[in-house]
Amino acid sequence: xxxxxxxxxVAFWVAVDTTAWGQLLVSEPIFTGILAGAILGEVWTGMSxxxxxxxxxxxxxxxxxxxxxxxxxxxxxAVVVTVWASSQTTLGFSAPELLPLTGALAAGxxxxxxxxxxxxxxxxxxxYRWAKLAADPGRNLKRVxxxxxxxxxxxxxxxxxxxxxxxxxxxxxxxxxxxxSQIQEGGVILFGSVVAFGLGLxxxxxxxxxxxxxxxxxxxxxxxxxxNL
Amino acid sequence: MNLKTRLQLIGSLxxxxxxxxxxxxxxxxxxLVLKSVQDEGxxxxxxxxxxxxxxxxxxxxxxxxxxxxxxxxxxxxxxNLEKGRLLERAQKLKTALAAPxxxxxxxxxxxxxxxxxxxxxxxxxLLLDSLWALLAYFLVYNLIHLGLRLYGFFWGFGNxxxxxxxxxxxxxxxxxxxxxxxxxxxxxAMSMTLLSSPTVLSTPGLSSTGLFSTGxxxxxxxxxxxLGVFWGHKGWMPFVLVISLGWMFxxxxx
Numbered sequence: 001x002x003x004x005x006x007x008x009x010v011a012f013w014v015a016v017d018t019t020a021w022g023q024l025l026v027s028e029p030i031f032t033g034i035l036a037g038a039i040l041g042e043v044w045t046g047m048s049x050x051x052x053x054x055x056x057x058x059x060x061x062x063x064x065x066x067x068x069x070x071x072x073x074x075x076x077x078a079v080v081v082t083v084w085a086s087s088q089t090t091l092g093f094s095a096p097e098l099l100p101l102t103g104a105l106a107a108g109x110x111x112x113x114x115x116x117x118x119x120x121x122x123x124x125x126x127x128y129r130w131a132k133l134a135a136d137p138g139r140n141l142k143r144v145x146x147x148x149x150x151x152x153x154x155x156x157x158x159x160x161x162x163x164x165x166x167x168x169x170x171x172x173x174x175x176x177x178x179x180x181s182q183i184q185e186g187g188v189i190l191f192g193s194v195v196a197f198g199l200g201l202x203x204x205x206x207x208x209x210x211x212x213x214x215x216x217x218x219x220x221x222x223x224x225x226x227x228n229l
Numbered sequence: 230m231n232l233k234t235r236l237q238l239i240g241s242l243x244x245x246x247x248x249x250x251x252x253x254x255x256x257x258x259x260x261l262v263l264k265s266v267q268d269e270g271x272x273x274x275x276x277x278x279x280x281x282x283x284x285x286x287x288x289x290x291x292x293x294x295x296x297x298x299x300x301x302x303x304x305x306x307x308x309n310l311e312k313g314r315l316l317e318r319a320q321k322l323k324t325a326l327a328a329p330x331x332x333x334x335x336x337x338x339x340x341x342x343x344x345x346x347x348x349x350x351x352x353x354x355l356l357l358d359s360l361w362a363l364l365a366y367f368l369v370y371n372l373i374h375l376g377l378r379l380y381g382f383f384w385g386f387g388n389x390x391x392x393x394x395x396x397x398x399x400x401x402x403x404x405x406x407x408x409x410x411x412x413x414x415x416x417x418a419m420s421m422t423l424l425s426s427p428t429v430l431s432t433p434g435l436s437s438t439g440l441f442s443t444g445x446x447x448x449x450x451x452x453x454x455x456l457g458v459f460w461g462h463k464g465w466m467p468f469v470l471v472i473s474l475g476w477m478f479x480x481x482x483x
Contacts (some may be wrong), residue, residue, distance in 0.1 A: 126252075193474060
């Protein structure tokens with residue numbers, strides 16, 4: 001019960017921190033993951049899931065106010081699903097990785113995309129609301145402040161909704177796929193692919209000079225060969 | 230400026246994007262920040278009309294801009310002779326500085342510090358099995374972010390002319406040049422961390438994850454990286470391909 005309430009509070013905080021108030025990095029997947037993991041007593045699991053979404057989404061910056069997956073609430077949902085599904089693996093599932101990872105991906109990606117659309121809808125609604133206030137003869141600063149506060153709280157509550165929906169999405173995925181969980185190495189391949197895809201996005205975004213490309217690729221090759229030969 | 234006004238300003242500056250919309254962007258937030266220097270001679274509806282407009286910059290870089298605008302408006306309040314000229318200058322300054330400051334803020338804070346430094350911190354944290362690197366990332370980012378957003382406002386308020394020239398300051402230019410390196414270093418660090426430590430993301434639930442994978446497992450990992458590099462910007466489709474590939478190889482290898 002207390003865990004649930006704390007998770008809802010954190011969901012509200014990270015939702016508000018993304019854009020509306022603060023932007024102090026709490027809504028970055030890695031920090032949201034650690035916070036959610038700490039509440040559930042699984043800090044390292046939270047960090048792992050946070051790291052997954054950090055790599056996947058860190059190259060997608062809100063440049064020019066562009067909409068992007070709502071990472072904080074979605075990551076929180078993914079951590080909850082991972083912790084829940086991990087405990088389910090002890091009940092007889094043979095693959096320890098695949099089930100929680102798939103649930104985390106479904107929760108995170110589904111919640112992130114849903115959050116992006118919710119934020120888009122919210123911005124459109126605000127256009128109407130503020131244009132109406134600007135044209136109202138009884139407009140005053142107290143009303144502006146009150147409406148502004150309502151917007152911040154509303155955005156936080158929508159974030160909570162996104163988090164809970166992403167949990168539901170992840171749990172549903174786990175329940176549907178649990179019969180496929182005999183595959184032993186599946187989690188490694190699936191996880192590796194998603195992390196590699198995220199690294200590819202980051203490579204495209206940040207590694208622009210030829211010498212940088214050479215350093216990154218040669219370094220990775222040397223490390224890989226050093227480990228495997 | 231008394232303590233109560235300062236605290237209200239900090240709250241308003243942190244909530245600059247609280248009512249972010251397509252039409253006004255940060256305009257509502259900027260209005261609430263500028264409320265602190267409202268001229269008592271101007272009625273509230275008139276003040277709202279003057280200041281509720283499109284304003285779009287980086288939220289941290291908006292600190293010095295709004296500080297300079299508020300400084301000029303405060304000057305106008307106490308000066309009867311140059312009032313109109315100062316108010317017009319404040320309005321022009323707000324419009325003129327928003328875009329260039331946003332470009333620098335987006336690159337410095339969103340791309341390099343939040344993204345690039347974040348990746349470097351996560352890689353270091355995983356490699357050293359410690360949360361200290363993440364704490365350092367949190368502190369460095371917020372020192373620069375809050376420094377610009379909060380301190381930048383009060384500094385701009387006292388020095389409107391200097392705030393308008395912030396991007397020309399050598400220290401600012403050095404910071405932007407230096408932080409540009411975080412992105413590629415972060416990619417290199419994360420790649421090498423995942424390749425060198427196969428169980429770097431080990432947890433009770435995720436017992437042996439990481440990029441370490443030989444045999445058929447390496448193929449989807451390399452393909453996924455390629456998809457990210459060449460087609461990652463095309464929205465959902467590449468990601469769906471990655472998941473499908475992962476599943477396909479998972480089923481084949483199982």
